[in-house]
Amino acid sequence: xxxxxxxxxxxxxxxxxxxxxxxxxxxxxxxxxxxxxxxxxxxxxxxxxxxxxxxxxxxxxxxxxxxxxxxxxxxxxxxxxxxxxxxxxxxxxxxxxxxxxxxxxxxxxxxxxxxxxxxxxxxxxxxxxxxxxxxxxxxxxxxxxxxxxxxxxxxxxxxxxxxxxxxxxxxxxxxxxxxxxxxxxxxxxxxxxxxxxxxxxxxxxxxxxxxxxxxxxxxxxxxxxxxxxxxxxxxxxxx
Ligand code: AMP
Numbered sequence: 308x309x310x311x312x313x314x315x316x317x318x319x320x321x322x323x324x325x326x327x328x329x330x331x332x333x334x335x336x337x338x339x340x341x342x343x344x345x346x347x348x349x350x351x352x353x354x355x356x357x358x359x360x361x362x363x364x365x366x367x368x369x370x371x372x373x374x375x376x377x378x379x380x381x382x383x384x385x386x387x388x389x390x391x392x393x394x395x396x397x398x399x400x401x402x403x404x405x406x407x408x409x410x411x412x413x414x415x416x417x418x419x420x421x422x423x424x425x426x427x428x429x430x431x432x433x434x435x436x437x438x439x440x441x442x443x444x445x446x447x448x449x450x451x452x453x454x455x456x457x458x459x460x461x462x463x464x465x466x467x468x469x470x471x472x473x474x475x476x477x478x479x480x481x482x483x484x485x486x487x488x489x490x491x492x493x494x495x496x497x498x499x500x501x502x503x504x505x506x507x508x509x510x511x512x513x514x515x516x517x518x519x520x521x522x523x524x525x526x527x528x529x530x531x532x533x534x535x536x537x538x539x540x541x542x543x544x545x546x
Pocket of ligand 1: 407408436484504507
């Protein structure tokens with residue numbers, strides 16, 4: 308599998324063409340950004356950690372019936388994925404209040420929600436990714452109602468599976484962001500990444516933050532937290 312021309316460079320990843328038109332190579336970068344890239348840093352080893360963490364999670368989800376773009380890990384910072392057209396929608400699932408919902412609605416941090424809350428955001432950096440309703444997405448042609456129904460049910464399934472996965476290693480899944488893509492034949496599959504950059508993960512025993520909030524809120528030991536998540540996910544589990 309050759310790494311050809313770069314087709315996209317984002318805040319944390321680069322995507323490259325390959326000799327197979329249906330596949331891309333993703334390179335995970337060491338850069339960290341927050342608050343719509345107003346805060347930027349680079350941490351050596353972050354790309355490797357997110358590459359391996361996201362790969363393990365996508366494989367786990369694929370094994371449990373969540374169709375996704377992950378094909379294989381190539382090396383420390385590269386993975387092969389299926390080429391899709393990303394829907395311009397970010398899907399956030401929340402189990403416990405934290406982050407933007409607290410600011411937006413004035414609710415306290417750390418409140419467990421009676422059931423998972425699914426939110427949609429329009430992916431547009433210039434607008435600061437505004438929250439939207441399903442009607443906005445359908446009426447502006449960003450997704451069909453059928454696609455949104457599928458996205459929502461996949462997001463809830465991911466929440467259940469990921470919640471169980473992290474529960475087993477003593478981590479509370481507070482919230483996370485997903486992105487979905489459309490394949491050439493019109494299927495909706497899970498894409499992008501799932502890592503401490505895109506989830507809030509709290510240590511069950513101590514409530515220690517083990518995710519990008521360490522960077523956002525200047526809590527220190529950012530890489531150590533990502534390393535801890537990788538250590539727990541990669542350790543052999545009891546049957
Ligand atoms: P927030 O809306 O900022 O409270 O974020 C909710 C969850 O989605 C957190 O786990 C964030 O890390 C994640 N999230 C939200 N927006 C993004 C984004 N643009 N990139 C990565 N993760 C995000």
